[in-house]
Amino acid sequence: MSWGLMAGRAMAGAADHRLDIYWNDVEGGGSTLIVTPAGQSILIDSGNPGTRDAGRIHHTAAAVAGLTKIDYYITTHFHLDHYGGIAQLAALMPIGQVYDRGIPEHDPDHSPSDALWLQMIGPYRAFAADGRNRVTPGLALPLRQAVNSPHCSLLCVASGGHFVDPPEGAPPNPLAGENSHLELSPTDNDLSSAWVLEFGAFRFWDGGDLTWNMEGALVAPVNRVGQVDVYQVDHHGLNVSNNPVLIHSLSPTVSVMNNGAEKGTAASTLAALGSSPGIQAMYQMHKNLRPGDPQDNTADAYIANFAHDPNHRDANYIKLSVDPAGTSYTILIPATGFSRTYKVRLAMGP
Numbered sequence: 001m002s003w004g005l006m007a008g009r010a011m012a013g014a015a016d017h018r019l020d021i022y023w024n025d026v027e028g029g030g031s032t033l034i035v036t037p038a039g040q041s042i043l044i045d046s047g048n049p050g051t052r053d054a055g056r057i058h059h060t061a062a063a064v065a066g067l068t069k070i071d072y073y074i075t076t077h078f079h080l081d082h083y084g085g086i087a088q089l090a091a092l093m094p095i096g097q098v099y100d101r102g103i104p105e106h107d108p109d110h111s112p113s114d115a116l117w118l119q120m121i122g123p124y125r126a127f128a129a130d131g132r133n134r135v136t137p138g139l140a141l142p143l144r145q146a147v148n149s150p151h152c153s154l155l156c157v158a159s160g161g162h163f164v165d166p167p168e169g170a171p172p173n174p175l176a177g178e179n180s181h182l183e184l185s186p187t188d189n190d191l192s193s194a195w196v197l198e199f200g201a202f203r204f205w206d207g208g209d210l211t212w213n214m215e216g217a218l219v220a221p222v223n224r225v226g227q228v229d230v231y232q233v234d235h236h237g238l239n240v241s242n243n244p245v246l247i248h249s250l251s252p253t254v255s256v257m258n259n260g261a262e263k264g265t266a267a268s269t270l271a272a273l274g275s276s277p278g279i280q281a282m283y284q285m286h287k288n289l290r291p292g293d294p295q296d297n298t299a300d301a302y303i304a305n306f307a308h309d310p311n312h313r314d315a316n317y318i319k320l321s322v323d324p325a326g327t328s329y330t331i332l333i334p335a336t337g338f339s340r341t342y343k344v345r346l347a348m349g350p
């Protein structure tokens with residue numbers, strides 16, 4: 001490796017040996033920024049089109065995390081609240097390798113006409129025209145490792161309706177009996193990619209907008225994922241996702257929901273999280289302010305945004321930081337100063 005290349009890489013982010021995860025507020029879309037112990041950055045989804053979400057992501061990445069580029073960008077699926085912001089973000093900072101499952105030829109939600117789909121996907125198609133990496137289950141990103149640091153990896157466990165193989169000789173999941181089937185119209189959410197981030201024993205789940213029956217098939221009859229420390233709540237907390245058998249099988253210590261002020265946060269999701277045996281805390285990006293169900297919220301201390309007026313949002317982010325040994329992690333809501341530290345439990349890997 002040349003000294004020039006090393007200097008260039010060093011500028012991408014400081015190798016502080018911590019694993020950091022930032023949840024950007026993109027008003028009920030997806031946009032999770034990961035900074036590895038070696039200082040590389042991974043953005044999973046990019047919020048909505050327009051300057052608002054791209055500006056917020058850029059602020060977190062550049063001003064807060066000190067990044068000069070995004071090394072890896074992943075689109076979990078082709079809905080606007082997940083891929084919509086990347087073309088705008090690319091105008092603000094360089095984006096390195098792009099990962100998706102391949103842009104669908106036709107509207108993946110099967111609308112009668114493709115006209116709207118072609119219009120919406122246009123900027124993404126132009127952004128990704130230089131070549132993309134195809135996401136398939138079992139794909140691991142080629143992450144650089146920090147010296148004298150626990151191993152860090154990001155593995156795709158589901159994509160396009162396909163899953164990673166179960167571990168050889170894996171026993172039946174004792175919780176498989178909790179699985180149930182929902183009659184749902186097919187959408188691109190079903191085909192969402194899902195990812196497991198590991199740093200030492202720490203494990204984090206980002207399942208994009210994976211839906212109920214896919215979630216069930218991923219862990220029943222055999223649990224292909226294992227357990228995690230932190231569960232990013234699927235699909236903003238909506239009730240067509242967050243099958244209890246998935247949540248209970250992953251058995252997270254902490255959940256973080258990228259909901260909006262009036263999107264997600266279903267009562268069924270809060271119940272599935274609250275009944276999960278190891279759960280210690282449930283975070284929300286927004287307080288759920290939907291008229292009629294004010295009770296469907298976590299405790300205020302675990303919420304980052306409270307404003308209702310869409311023109312006067314605070315856009316507060318949530319930050320998680322795993323210590324260099326990979327043994328504990330702290331979740332901070334900088335806007336309120338609320339901070340709590342959790343032990344990494346020795347999760348059973350797949």
Ligand SMILES: [Zn+2]
Nearest residue numbers: 029030081209
């Ligand atoms: Zn979504």
